[in-house]
Amino acid sequence: MRDENGRDITDWEIVRRFDVEVEKKLENFQKARKDNNLPDIPARVGLQLMGWKSRQPIEKVLEYSRLDFEHAKPPDDTITFDPPLPEWKQEAIYKNPMSVYTKIFLKFPRKFWDDHEYILHASKTRGYFPILQDLDRPGMLPSGRGILLITVTGDEGRRIEKQTDEETKAEIMTTLKKIYGEEIPNPSAIFYHRWSKDEFAQGSYSEPVVGTTSQDFKNLGRKLGRLYFAGEATSEEWYGYLQGAYLSGKEKAQIIAGNVNDVPPLTDSLLDIHEEL
Ligand SMILES: Cc1cc2nc3c(=O)[nH]c(=O)nc-3n(C[C@H](O)[C@H](O)[C@H](O)COP(=O)(O)OP(=O)(O)OC[C@H]3O[C@@H](n4cnc5c(N)ncnc54)[C@H](O)[C@@H]3O)c2cc1C
Numbered sequence: 170m171r172d173e174n175g176r177d178i179t180d181w182e183i184v185r186r187f188d189v190e191v192e193k194k195l196e197n198f199q200k201a202r203k204d205n206n207l208p209d210i211p212a213r214v215g216l217q218l219m220g221w222k223s224r225q226p227i228e229k230v231l232e233y234s235r236l237d238f239e240h241a242k243p244p245d246d247t248i249t250f251d252p253p254l255p256e257w258k259q260e261a262i263y264k265n266p267m268s269v270y271t272k273i274f275l276k277f278p279r280k281f282w283d284d285h286e287y288i289l290h291a292s293k294t295r296g297y298f299p300i301l302q303d304l305d306r307p308g309m310l311p312s313g314r315g316i317l318l319i320t321v322t323g324d325e326g327r328r329i330e331k332q333t334d335e336e337t338k339a340e341i342m343t344t345l346k347k348i349y350g351e352e353i354p355n356p357s358a359i360f361y362h363r364w365s366k367d368e369f370a371q372g373s374y375s376e377p378v379v380g381t382t383s384q385d386f387k388n389l390g391r392k393l394g395r396l397y398f399a400g401e402a403t404s405e406e407w408y409g410y411l412q413g414a415y416l417s418g419k420e421k422a423q424i425i426a427g428n429v430n431d432v433p434p435l436t437d438s439l440l441d442i443h444e445e446l
Contacts, residue, residue, distance in 0.1 A: 180227055187231045191221060211378045214263040218256060247368060254393070261388035264381045265402045267372025269326035269365045273319045273337065276358040280305045280315060281349050290344065296325035298344050326373075330363040337361070374409040375402035390417060397421045 198215050202208075210218075223229045254262070280303070282288060288301040302318040304310050319341060321329050329337055338359050345353055364373045377385070383405055390403030399421040404413030 178227065183225075183227050184231065187228060191216065191232075194219060194221075208382060209380060210260065210264070211380055214260060214378065217263040218260060247371075257388050258391070258393065261385045264385050265375045265377050265389060265408075267365075267370075268374060268376035269323060269330065270373035271321045271326040271329055271361055271364065273321070273329070273341070273359065273361040274304075275317045275319065275338070275341065275356040277315045277317065277356050278354045281353045282317060282345075290348070292344075296321060296323055298341060327365050329361075330365045334359050334361075377408065390421075397425060 195212060195215050198219060199209070202210070223232055253259075282301065282303060284303070284306075286303055286306055286309075288303065290298050290301060292298070298319050298321060300320045302320070304316040304318050305314060310316065332340075338356060342353075342355065364370050386403065386405035386408075390398050392398065399414075399417040401408050401410060401413035401417070403417045404410075407413030407416065
């Protein structure tokens with residue numbers, strides 16, 4: 170294992186410990202699930218259920234190289250439940266981590282880009298400012314004059330969200346100058362929200378990992394005593410969308426209201442509510 174300067178930083182003790190503490194345990198965990206006829210789950214979900222966390226950078230590198238990890242961000246420990254959530258609920262949460270979707274708005278003194286709603290940028294680096302949107306077009310924004318919207322997602326979104334406005338602006342300008350020439354004007358303003366760093370959002374919306382089942386969605390939205398769960402992530406049909414948030418919120422609110430007011434519980438199914446939209 171080498172660092173960015175080429176220095177050999179292999180630590181065999183850590184590698185050995187990783188074998189014992191992670192890979193062997195994960196194998197046994199997987200076998201136990203199989204013996205109990207439980208479906209296979211991604212390695213990250215298994216690790217989280219086992220409560221294992223990397224303690225140092227080398228362990229993080231091992232995680233990525235030795236286990237086939239998803240790139241979505243696992244939930245933080247900002248909320249703790251006492252008593253702890255049952256394992257089936259934890260599993261459903263870990264299978265539905267938050268993804269990152271970053272919208273960068275730039276205001277320019279004049280439009281210089283192609284006259285298309287969507288302009289695609291093909292870069293050798295995957296996901297490098299891939300989608301540009303012209304908000305200057307008629308009907309887009311009343312005050313949209315000179316605004317270009319650039320969207321980045323996933324790992325690139327996470328990287329960009331760690332940067333300052335100035336750093337991101339400089340990168341974008343280098344890219345735009347390559348496309349439209351050195352003469353283009355500098356933006357007078359830049360704005361983007363750092364969703365991955367927002368402690369109440371922790372990302373943009375949920376992105377189920379491979380292998381997530383209908384039962385996982387049911388478990389995510391299943392109540393625990395008087396504790397109800399709603400939100401886009403609980404909707405199998407509409408996760409990632411406002412519809413999922415609205416419909417699941419409405420459904421749970423009606424159930425709760427029914428219990429509070431002692432009126433008959435909700436009878437219309439989610440499918441009926443979909444008709445409203
Ligand atoms: C950049 C971006 C673009 C998107 N584009 C689209 C789109 O085009 N179409 C679409 O349908 N959807 C889109 N979405 C997704 C959509 O916005 C979400 O699916 C939806 O807002 C989720 O609603 P929710 O009620 O489930 O969760 P949220 O809107 O996240 O609501 C959760 C609330 O809980 C609060 N909260 C969190 N933790 C705590 C705490 N500990 N204590 C108290 N309060 C807390 C938060 O502040 C927040 O107000 C987009 C999202 C992003 C970020």
